[in-house]
Amino acid sequence: MSTRDATARLAFEVVKTACSNCNLRELCLPIGLEADELKKLDELVSTRRRLKRGDYLYRAGQGFESIYAVRSGFFKTDVLIEDGRDQVTGFQMTGELLGLDGISSEMHTCNAIALEDSEVCAIPFSHLEGLSRQIHTLQHHFHQVMSREIVRDHGVMMLLGTMRAEERLAAFLLNLSQRFKARGYSPAEFNLRMSRDEIGSYLGLKLETVSRAFSRFQDEGLLSVHQRKIRILNTSRLKQLMSHQRL
Amino acid sequence: MSTRDATARLAFEVVKTACSNCNLRELCLPIGLEADELKKLDELVSTRRRLKRGDYLYRAGQGFESIYAVRSGFFKTDVLIEDGRDQVTGFQMTGELLGLDGISSEMHTCNAIALEDSEVCAIPFSHLEGLSRQIHTLQHHFHQVMSREIVRDHGVMMLLGTMRAEERLAAFLLNLSQRFKARGYSPAEFNLRMSRDEIGSYLGLKLETVSRAFSRFQDEGLLSVHQRKIRILNTSRLKQLMSHQRL
DNA sequence: CGCGCTGTTGAAACTTGTCAAAGTTTGTGG
């Protein structure tokens, strides 16, 4: 191999996505794969894509080709209806997948927007289907991921259908906390990447209601809140509050 | 083959589920399969199960082994939390699948309850995964079904997060109407299989609020309501109402 | 025929939304 080839090859290796040495292995699709299987997966995950804050990863109505794994950063997904209403359907962080909604109709049904500068791995879906016909583990894991999304959605439906404002916010914060923890960050102290309005849209509340709930939590010593910087001071009371009987 | 064997074999054939001559082929998993593929699917769908009204098809916490296709009847799924709150997450009718939530943790995460005498086909999930490794079409169709469930859930989140009571009920009725229509029943006249309380739980409302919304619709000439018998008198106004700007 | 379950309706209480104003932070261009 000439020096020039070697350099090109090296550059390629650097640019190329590689599941095999990605530190998200344990969160993302490659869970439990053997070395040779991982290698196949490496070939599958063709490209990375960088996004700046505010960029759309995809939009509702666009053709669906790939699902995306968040390598770094933070996203929201939302759906709009004609009359102008919109609903944030989820916030996605490192290691989570985006785009599963597009499989059903070959078309994305929601918007995915970066809430901070982010990077994703694009996984061409037809390739994923192909590979998962060869690798049982991958197939099963992918099914689990889709199912988990359905279970998560049921949780949100529960939240929207039965909880009141403060319970919703408590549930939201505890969920974020736990996801940060799972990624090795502090579960007690973190920065929100989304605005009050976006939280409100996710929780089915107006931004003022979200703001008031934050203030109340702070008054009661459950949190310290400075703009988007949150510190959870009393997790157990938050949990209690979340699952409290209605009075 | 002895007479006894032949009889046994016949009985087996009768009892046995057969996708190949099921009139739900176009709604359920077998969409677009070739004759020889259908035959394989027949072998997959091992058993039918009959349920009476009120019977549980499965309960939250039970081990997950199979998904179910509704052959006839009507189901609801719901999730409970410790403090006694519950949320109906969906109503399933002929040709729809139940149990997808169980894949993620090998355990059902909600209850599935028959709202009328019903019959389902049980599809052992590991077999389905096996077969879908052989039949692309089946694999892709199954992925579409899971994805459609996710999209549906987003719709419910939208409903719960942004709509007011009457809009929610209108959306609910229009959705039912369209599903009855797709099955060859009248889209304008049908019997609800669920109580006001169950509708309320699904829509995030109290049963009294549901009842009042029905009354108002009736007063305004949009519906005729006699207990659970519904006749839609003005579909377009219902649609308008559903997607109306907030005042 | 009456009991129980489901559904309807009214009035009052409560929660959340709306509107408005002011404070705070962030980003940009000079």
Place this chain on the structure above:
DNA sequence: CCACAAACTTTGACAAGTTTCAACAGCGCG
């Protein structure tokens, strides 16, 4: 690096929508 504009957040007062509580009506079943 400062100044100013834009975007976001907080807070109050009031309005609207939904729930709660209670009473009663209707239907189905034993």
